Amino acid sequence: MLVDTHCHLDAPEFDSDRDDVVARAVEGGVARIVVPAVDAAGFVSVHALARAHPCVRYALGIHPMYVDRARDEDLDALRRAIEAARDDPAFVGVGEIGLDHFVPGLDRARQERFLVEQLRIARDADLPVILHVRRAQDALLKQLRRIRPAGGIAHAFNGSVQQAGAFVDLGFALGFGGAMTFERALQIRRLATSLPLEACVLETDAPDIPPAWLYRARNEPAALPRIAASFAVLRGIDVGDAILRTGANAVRVLPRLGGAG
Numbered sequence: 207m208l209v210d211t212h213c214h215l216d217a218p219e220f221d222s223d224r225d226d227v228v229a230r231a232v233e234g235g236v237a238r239i240v241v242p243a244v245d246a247a248g249f250v251s252v253h254a255l256a257r258a259h260p261c262v263r264y265a266l267g268i269h270p271m272y273v274d275r276a277r278d279e280d281l282d283a284l285r286r287a288i289e290a291a292r293d294d295p296a297f298v299g300v301g302e303i304g305l306d307h308f309v310p311g312l313d314r315a316r317q318e319r320f321l322v323e324q325l326r327i328a329r330d331a332d333l334p335v336i337l338h339v340r341r342a343q344d345a346l347l348k349q350l351r352r353i354r355p356a357g358g359i360a361h362a363f364n365g366s367v368q369q370a371g372a373f374v375d376l377g378f379a380l381g382f383g384g385a386m387t388f389e390r391a392l393q394i395r396r397l398a399t400s401l402p403l404e405a406c407v408l409e410t411d412a413p414d415i416p417p418a419w420l421y422r423a424r425n426e427p428a429a430l431p432r433i434a435a436s437f438a439v440l441r442g443i444d445v446g447d448a449i450l451r452t453g454a455n456a457v458r459v460l461p462r463l464g465g466a467g
Contacts, residue, residue: 307340334459337378
């Protein structure tokens, strides 16, 4: 099963042709598209996308780049939204949450507080998490070891081999997408090649992080088959095997992903 484990299909970049974007992905063989919310206002929209498109699954969370504009009450809204979604087969976990120490000017203390609270929400609900981790691997690992949520995905991973191993030991798969297709992305390509295959899942992060052939253009989930082919070449395996194995990994770390639909 070909799974795009991270796609912001609700982003305004898709407002003019969202249905066509989904159709192109499905026609290309993409079976699941996971859409994580980034703020409380997005809880309704990601749920609506899943209702409109059988291939879409969604997660609920507050992104670290949005916590400066979030209200403390949004954490209560997240708890309520998760409780309401528990019986929804399209709901897969808590995300996108995490830490971003790359973008200047973000309040790191507020990021960490929102991360901790959301990890606790996920742990208490026994749900996996979808993590944003940029230049903050060790800080995030510290909180994961302390709070111990039920695994999940560290998306667009770009840490060291040692950090990657630490995430895997905590029950996480690592997301690889468009950045991996650039020959100069040596560290990401090294990780995609050397990590155990069981640790890897595929993603687009559309409309962001376009692959090499879409450089400076809008990314979309229809790019995933070619991303899978690039991953297969790096691993030296058949693309069908790459799709089968990464899809199984996605279902393992996001168990609700494997439901019918």
